[in-house]
Amino acid sequence: MNVRIEVVAIDCLMVRLFDVIDEANMPWMLAASLRLREGFGAHLIDLVPSYTTLMVHYDLLALDPQQARAVIAAALRHLSPDAGEGGRQHVLPVWYDASVGPELALLSRRSGLSVDEVIQRHSQREYQVFALGFAPGFAFMGLVEDVLAAPRIKTPRKRVAAGSVGIAERQTAAYPLESPGGWNILGRTPAKLFDRTLDGYSLMQPGDTVRFAPVSHAEFIRLGGDDTPLEALK
Template identity: 75%
Template sequence: MKPRIEVVAIDCLMLRLFDEIAETNMPWMLAASERLRICFAEYLTDLVPSYTTLMVHYDGLALTPAQARERIAQALTDLRPETQNLGQCHVLPVWYDLSVGPELALLAKRTGWSVSEVIRRHSEHQYQVFALGFAPGFAFMGLVEEALAAP
């Protein structure tokens, strides 16, 4: 991991920890988030994680950009990935039916599989949720099998 810091605004820095989305990033992202909360303490106004970055909003009246960068460096010193509290497995009911999922037929045609095979492949995988947002309970799920990936 070779983190980079990018300027977002006068009181906001983007910490880029990874260049590619991977499930193995999550323990590092959790550890870095916790460390940043500690190092910035009351000067942290918001911390916004994504798949590969952490956006650090800080109190620009209390810290200079150089001081914020120092706190980020301090937070990343000897960083180790989180190995506990990595979440839990939830089983979500899914209703696969062409009346509510018209893309099933399109995906089956594109892959050359039957609709039943698309459903089997999609439902047998255990997905990692990277974040919640957009709408209440909306899960930004992890990586899917390439053939099943669709916009």
């Protein structure tokens, strides 16, 4: 770990801990996040974790930039991950089907796996939530197996249904709201990913882990899922 502090704004500093995305980073990121929250206390306005960085937005009326840097340095001194520390575990039901997952066949051809094998490979792995972004409640997760990695589609869709589960490169995610998007869509979850009643409005937070559980169409509908075909959303 090579800690560097970069200026983002007059009242905002970026703490860079790593240079490469890796699931092994997360225990260190969680420990650093906790230390920084404790260090800044009431002077912290916001702390935004990402794959390799933590953005610290602090109260400029309480701390000047030099003092903020000193707080960061003290907070990260002798940093070590807590083996018992971790986020919540989530199991998201997913209906994997070509009508709501039009790239299932594409990933099958690219990988040389059958569609059933693609589903099995995607759902048997536990994914780390690295960051939230793009849309409220959109959790960037990874890492998918190399065999399932796929670039974003060449022409992004204007409308991707809420709950759509997809892959981009070695990341996977589920769209919390209907929005444009260019990820390879494999299926759809009925889970409510964006909820104003939740702390942070998101079902998932960085540090959480997620597993996708295949369900039948009947179970998907029973859980409140919308089976409108993706290609019908134009």
